[in-house]
Amino acid sequence: MNSHWRNAARSRIADTLLEYEAQQACLCEPFNSADALKKISAAYPFGDRKWHPYKQWLKEVALARKFLKTNRPAIEFQQWATSQAKMRSVKVSPGQLTLIDP
Numbered sequence: 001m002n003s004h005w006r007n008a009a010r011s012r013i014a015d016t017l018l019e020y021e022a023q024q025a026c027l028c029e030p031f032n033s034a035d036a037l038k039k040i041s042a043a044y045p046f047g048d049r050k051w052h053p054y055k056q057w058l059k060e061v062a063l064a065r066k067f068l069k070t071n072r073p074a075i076e077f078q079q080w081a082t083s084q085a086k087m088r089s090v091k092v093s094p095g096q097l098t099l100i101d102p
């Protein structure tokens with residue numbers, strides 16, 4: 001069972017990887033795993049680096065390190081997919097979106 005802290009860490013790491021990869025692509029620069037890990041470290045979201053939240057963060061960073069060694073695109077980061085799975089879909093009523101169209 002994943003904790004709230006682990007899910008939050010997983011989501012932040014995945015978002016950071018996607019953002020970094022997009023930034024590098026826009027700048028036509030190669031993806032650098034060491035720089036990606038620095039960006040991940042800078043994205044730590046829980047304040048003090050101690051206790052349970054930090055332990056969960058470190059577990060997810062370890063998974064990210066393994067993923068970065070594969071040289072696969074960030075969109076394939078499996079932890080990202082599982083952290084996004086809890087998002088619920090929003091039902092849209094017919095004509096609802098036309099209220100804002102000019």
